[in-house]
Every structure is written in C-alpha cells, then in structure tokens.
Amino acid sequence: MPFYKFIPHEIKFFDLFDRQADKMVEAVICFKEFAEKGIFDDSCIERMRLLEHQSDSIAHDIIDSLNRTFITPFDREDIHSLTNKLDDVVDLIYAISKRMRLYKLKGKNADVQEFSRLIMQSVQSLSIAIKGLRNHRQPQTIQQACIEINKIENISDQLRDVVIQRLFKSKKDPIAIIKWKEIYELLETVLDVCEDVSNIVVSILVKQG
Amino acid sequence: MPFYKFIPHEIKFFDLFDRQADKMVEAVICFKEFAEKGIFDDSCIERMRLLEHQSDSIAHDIIDSLNRTFITPFDREDIHSLTNKLDDVVDLIYAISKRMRLYKLKGKNADVQEFSRLIMQSVQSLSIAIKGLRNHRQPQTIQQACIEINKIENISDQLRDVVIQRLFKSKKDPIAIIKWKEIYELLETVLDVCEDVSNIVVSILVKQG
Amino acid sequence: MPFYKFIPHEIKFFDLFDRQADKMVEAVICFKEFAEKGIFDDSCIERMRLLEHQSDSIAHDIIDSLNRTFITPFDREDIHSLTNKLDDVVDLIYAISKRMRLYKLKGKNADVQEFSRLIMQSVQSLSIAIKGLRNHRQPQTIQQACIEINKIENISDQLRDVVIQRLFKSKKDPIAIIKWKEIYELLETVLDVCEDVSNIVVSILVKQG
Numbered sequence: 001m002p003f004y005k006f007i008p009h010e011i012k013f014f015d016l017f018d019r020q021a022d023k024m025v026e027a028v029i030c031f032k033e034f035a036e037k038g039i040f041d042d043s044c045i046e047r048m049r050l051l052e053h054q055s056d057s058i059a060h061d062i063i064d065s066l067n068r069t070f071i072t073p074f075d076r077e078d079i080h081s082l083t084n085k086l087d088d089v090v091d092l093i094y095a096i097s098k099r100m101r102l103y104k105l106k107g108k109n110a111d112v113q114e115f116s117r118l119i120m121q122s123v124q125s126l127s128i129a130i131k132g133l134r135n136h137r138q139p140q141t142i143q144q145a146c147i148e149i150n151k152i153e154n155i156s157d158q159l160r161d162v163v164i165q166r167l168f169k170s171k172k173d174p175i176a177i178i179k180w181k182e183i184y185e186l187l188e189t190v191l192d193v194c195e196d197v198s199n200i201v202v203s204i205l206v207k208q209g
Numbered sequence: 210m211p212f213y214k215f216i217p218h219e220i221k222f223f224d225l226f227d228r229q230a231d232k233m234v235e236a237v238i239c240f241k242e243f244a245e246k247g248i249f250d251d252s253c254i255e256r257m258r259l260l261e262h263q264s265d266s267i268a269h270d271i272i273d274s275l276n277r278t279f280i281t282p283f284d285r286e287d288i289h290s291l292t293n294k295l296d297d298v299v300d301l302i303y304a305i306s307k308r309m310r311l312y313k314l315k316g317k318n319a320d321v322q323e324f325s326r327l328i329m330q331s332v333q334s335l336s337i338a339i340k341g342l343r344n345h346r347q348p349q350t351i352q353q354a355c356i357e358i359n360k361i362e363n364i365s366d367q368l369r370d371v372v373i374q375r376l377f378k379s380k381k382d383p384i385a386i387i388k389w390k391e392i393y394e395l396l397e398t399v400l401d402v403c404e405d406v407s408n409i410v411v412s413i414l415v416k417q418g
Numbered sequence: 419m420p421f422y423k424f425i426p427h428e429i430k431f432f433d434l435f436d437r438q439a440d441k442m443v444e445a446v447i448c449f450k451e452f453a454e455k456g457i458f459d460d461s462c463i464e465r466m467r468l469l470e471h472q473s474d475s476i477a478h479d480i481i482d483s484l485n486r487t488f489i490t491p492f493d494r495e496d497i498h499s500l501t502n503k504l505d506d507v508v509d510l511i512y513a514i515s516k517r518m519r520l521y522k523l524k525g526k527n528a529d530v531q532e533f534s535r536l537i538m539q540s541v542q543s544l545s546i547a548i549k550g551l552r553n554h555r556q557p558q559t560i561q562q563a564c565i566e567i568n569k570i571e572n573i574s575d576q577l578r579d580v581v582i583q584r585l586f587k588s589k590k591d592p593i594a595i596i597k598w599k600e601i602y603e604l605l606e607t608v609l610d611v612c613e614d615v616s617n618i619v620v621s622i623l624v625k626q627g
Binding site: 063066067076077080084098102103174175178179 | 370374377383386390411416
C-alpha cells in the first residue's frame with residue numbers, strides 16, 4: 001500500500017483533537033461569562049451540560065477511530081490518555097458550575113473571576129500546544145505553550161493559597177468555609193489538569209523526537 | 210517450543226483475574242449487607258479487612274506470575290494497571306466501611322443503601338467485562354458491560370449531587386456535614402474507579418482489536 | 419557507533435535519579451526538623467521552596483536528557499513517570515508546609531512528628547530502591563525496600579485513622595477539625611505517593627526481568 005493511503009487517518013485524528021480543544025475553549029468561555037455575571041443558574045448548567053456532552057462525543061469519536069485504524073499518528077495509548085484528560089478539563093468545569101449552583105453561591109466573586117481568567121489563558125495555550133502536534137517537527141510552539149501553562153499553574157497555586165487564607169480570616173461560618181474552600185480548590189485543580197494534558201503533549205513530542 | 214506451551218500461562222492470568230473480580234463482588238455483597246442493616250461495627254470491619262487482604266493476595270499472585278512469565282495474554286503494563294485498579298475498588302469499599310465506624314455513623318441510611326445498590330450493579334457488570342477478556346474476539350459483551358458501568362456512574366453522579374444538596378439543607382451541624390459529605394463523595398468515587406477499571410479493559414480490547 | 423558510546427547516557431540517567439532521590443530525602447529531613455520544632459514559618463517555607471525548586475530542576479534535566487538521548491536504560495515512559503512521581507513527593511511536602519503556615523498551626527504536635535518519622539523511613543527505603551535500579555540484576559535490594567515502603571504505608575493508614583478519630587472526639591470547633599483533618603490526610607498521602615513511586619520502580623524491574 002502506498003504511503004499516502006495512511007495520511008487521511010492521521011489528518012482525521014488531528015482534526016478530532018482540534019475540535020476537542022475548541023470545545024474545551026468554548027466551555028471555558030461559557031464558564032468565564034457566568035463567573036463575570038455571578039450567575040450559576042439552571043440555564044447556565046444546561047449550556048455547560050451540552051458542551052460537556054459534545055466534548056464527550058468527540059472523545060468517543062476519537063476512541064472509535066482508534067478502534068478502526070491500524071496506523072495512528074502517535075501511540076494508541078497516548079491518543080487514549082490525551083483525549084481522556086482533555087475531556088477531564090471540560091468535566092471539571094461542568095462539575096464546578098454544578099457545585100456553585102448546588103451551594104447556592106450567588107453574586108459576583110472577584111476570586112472566581114480571577115481563576116476563570118487564568119483558566120482561559122491556560123486552555124488557550126493548551127489549544128495551541130494540541131494543534132501544534134500536527135507539525136511536531138517544529139516543537140518550539142508546543143514547548144512555549146507548555147511553559148506558559150506551567151507558569152499559569154504556579155500563579156493559580158499562589159492565588160488559591162491567598163484566597164483560602166483570606167477565607168479562613170474573613171468567614172466565621174464553617175459551612176461557608178466548607179463550600180468556598182472546595183470551590184477554590186476545584187478551580188485550582190482545573191489548572192493542574194491543564195498541566196497534566198500539557199505533560200502528555202510533551203511526552204508525545206519526546207517519543208517522536 | 211510448541212505454541213501450546215504458552216497456553217497454560219494465559220489461562221492462569223485469566224483465572225486469576227476471574228478470582229479477583231469475584232473477590233471484588235464478594236466485598237460489595239458484604240458492604241451492601243452492612244448498609245442494609247445500618248451497622249458498621251468491628252465484626253463488619255473484620256470481614257471487610259479479610260476480603261481486602263484476600264484481594265491483595267490475588268493481586269500479588271498476578272504480579273508474581275507476571276515476573277515469572279515471558280508471554281502474557283496482553284501487555285504487561287495493562288496487567289499491572291488492571292490488577293492494581295481492581296484492588297483499588299476493594300480498598301475503597303474497605304476504607305468507606307472504616308470511615309463509617311470511625312465517624313460512628315449508625316442506623317439505616319437510605320442514601321448509603323442506594324449507593325450500595327449502584328455499586329453492586331457496577332461491579333457485576335465489571336465482573337462480566339473482565340471475564341470477557343478471555344474471549345476478546347467477541348467484544349460486544351465487554352462493550353455492553355462498559356456502557357452499563359458508564360451509565361451507572363452518571364446516575365451515581367446525580368445521586369451524589371441530590372444527596373449533598375439535601376445534606377446542606379437539612380443539617381445545621383457543620384461536623385455532621387463534614388462527615389456525611391465525605392462518605393457520599395467516597396461512595397460516588399467507587400463508581401468512578403469502577404469506570405476507570407472498565408476503561409482499562411476497553412483499552413486492552415483496543416490494542417488487541 | 420560502538421556500543422560503549424551509549425554507556426555514558428545510561429550512567430547519566432542513574433546519576434540524575436540518584437540526585438533526585440537525595441533531594442527528596444533532604445526535603446524530608448528539613449520537614450522533620452520543622453515538625454520537631456513545631457515551627458512552620460516564612461524561613462521554613464523558603465527553605466522548602468528552594469528544595470522543591472532544586473528537585474524540579476533535576477526533573478527538568480532528566481526530561482531534557484530524555485529528549486536528547488536515543489538509548490535509555492529503561493522505557494522512556496517509565497523515566498517520565500518515575501521523575502514526575504518523585505517530584506510529587508517533594509511537591510506534597512512543600513504544600514503541607516505551606517498549609518501548616520497558612521492555617522497558623524503552631525506548636526509541637528506529636529502526630530505530625532510521628533508522620534514525619536514514617537515519611538523519613540519511607541523515603542530512605544525509596545532512595546535505596548531507586549539507587550538499586552543501577553544493578554537491576556540483583557533485584558532483592560529493590561524488592562525488600564519496596565516491601566518496607568508498603569509496610570510503612572499500612573502503618574501510616576492506621577495512624578491517620580487513630581488521629582482523625584481522636585480529632586473528632588477532642589475538638590469541638592469545626593474550623594479546627596477542617597484544618598487538622600486536611601493536614602493529617604495530606605501527611606498520609608505522602609506515604610501513598612511513596613508507594614506509587616515504589617510501584618513504578620517495581621514495574622521497571624518487571625519489564626527488565
């Protein structure tokens with residue numbers, strides 16, 4: 001079989017990953033919008049649920065293509081990990097939105113807004129890294145994006161510490177502390193998971209290197 | 210060496226995984242029984258400890274066989290992951306039982322009982338998926354079981370949200386909230402880990418596909 | 419290219435892992451010292467931050483060497499996992515120190531001290547296991563160290579249960595319970611992560627076996 005026969009499969013995987021990355025960015029745009037309005041109501045949750053569902057569908061398409069494809073652009077296991085971890089980002093944002101509603105945490109919160117901006121920056125870099133896999137012979141773009149993701153994770157780590165310290169100082173109600181502590185830690189975890197995805201991207205680069 | 214020489218090793222691995230799956234189901238039967246009685250006392254913990262120990266022994270037998278076997282029915286790493294994650298299910302059920310006793314959470318609790326029923330359904334499907342690995346040329350059985358596990362995980366996710374929402378509404382004592390919130394989240398995590406195991410089973414299928 | 423040309427690379431990896439293991443032990447010595455004094459202040463955090471930074475640098479050197487080396491002493495993915503999980507140990511100890519300061523948990527605490535002794539024992543065994551990878555044809559040393567790490571993890575599990583039970587009995591302030599419960603669980607998690615690292619070491623042994 002001539003080599004070009006394989007190319008369509010490769011392109012398909014890259015296209016699917018691009019779509020999954022776009023869906024992740026879309027979910028974060030949505031989350032950031034709600035954070036800025038300070039509203040996590042039923043219609044917000046419904047929009048997030050839809051995005052989560054769409055991200056899930058793309059992940060399933062990727063796994064399906066994997067089952068039906070003999071040659072893949074990189075390791076089968078890496079395709080598996082990458083799509084699952086990407087899906088985790090969207091899952092987590094959806095879970096946080098649901099928790100905000102469940103805890104009836106209403107009103108604009110500057111810290112939630114700040115986290116949502118960091119998450120936005122991180123997923124934009126992540127999207128660049130993932131789309132860079134198509135041209136892995138120019139690894140600088142990916143490497144720069146991954147350095148950026150790592151930096152943002154460090155900033156979010158410090159933000160969480162500052163915010164939780166303030167929480168214990170300002171709030172005397174233990175139930176409010178339980179709720180907000182969880183939300184802030186979940187928000188920081190989104191940045192951790194973005195970094196996990198970027199580590200998978202780097203390890204794919206390493207193997208192709 | 211003729212090919213049939215290898216077969217005994219393959220059979221041994223499948224037998225060991227069957228035994229580990231059975232032990233997991235046994236642990237859940239035990240947990241469900243205690244949940245229905247509403248009693249997590251010393252004798253309950255002792256029975257769970259024994260089951261956890263037996264599951265551990267089987268996991269060790271699998272790793273030992275791995276060390277002494279050249280040809281394995283599937284990837285060495287997958288055998289490692291599968292046995293470790295299966296052991297995690299039993300570990301977690303044992304940990305929840307210990308936490309129930311530690312927190313002195315006595316009496317029948319309809320939500321704990323509902324979770325125990327979902328866990329029962331999930332591990333039964335998981336057991337079917339694992340036993341299906343023997344006949345991976347008929348992947349439909351495994352795929353159906355894994356779809357079922359995924360469905361149950363979604364249901365348990367919703368159950369946890371409903372139950373935690375009710376908890377924050379009904380209880381005013383923050384210490385009671387801390388305890389029950391943890392128990393409900395651990396119970397839901399069992400379903401997550403079952404789904405993790407089923408994902409490993411699927412990824413084994415993918416590689417053999 | 420003659421075979422001996424590859425040897426330097428192998429030695430380099432082992433040297434880097436030895437250095438990372440030493441850095442981990444150093445971080446734990448530091449943590450144990452602060453636990454014994456009962457002081458987690460700015461100068462403590464600064465020392466821990468430095469150690470965490472140094473451990474991070476070694477991890478980056480390992481990944482860099484991986485990118486520039488064709489032949490490695492064991493699987494590229496295992497090198498990746500091992501260095502990342504080792505880094506997690508130091509990260510976690512640093513995070514616990516920061517949390518102790520953030521929560522203003524001052525004064526000597528016998529339970530924190532007991533955990534710090536268990537962590538010390540575990541990382542010492544872990545260091546032996548990692549340094550044993552150089553001579554993987556004598557796997558007994560590694561296996562014994564890993565059995566020891568597993569034993570310590572079991573002990574720490576029981577310690578955490580006892581300590582948390584006592585916490586709920588002795589403290590009536592929910593906010594104090596929230597803080598200490600988190601610290602004790604993080605301390606126990608260090609032992610879990612040490613066991614995770616030892617499992618990676620064992621799985622490297624298995625593949626080379």
